Amino acid sequence: MDLGMWIFWGAIVTLLAGCYIVDFLTGGKYSLKAQEKSLNRNSRVADSLRQVGRNDHQKGPF
Structure with missing residues (x-):
């Protein structure tokens, strides 16, 4: 058990x-700015709406 603890925490x-x-080392180069976050959120919302539209059209009347 002691070895597992060392491996986990290590x-x-x-x-x-x-x-x-x-x-x-990268100087925080990969931190997202507010505009990039909003663009990512908008693309996720658009993708979600497309998925919902696809699912609605695939279902039949029954």
Whole structure:
């Protein structure tokens, strides 16, 4: 059980440290701006509406 604990917490710490290092080296280049977030949200809404439209047309009257 002790080895499993070390592997689990070691993986978590390694993942967090890796994310921090990548963010530090890229200078926060990958953080989304407000306009990009709204564009992503608008495209997700449009995609959802298309999916709903497809599902409605595929169902028959019964």
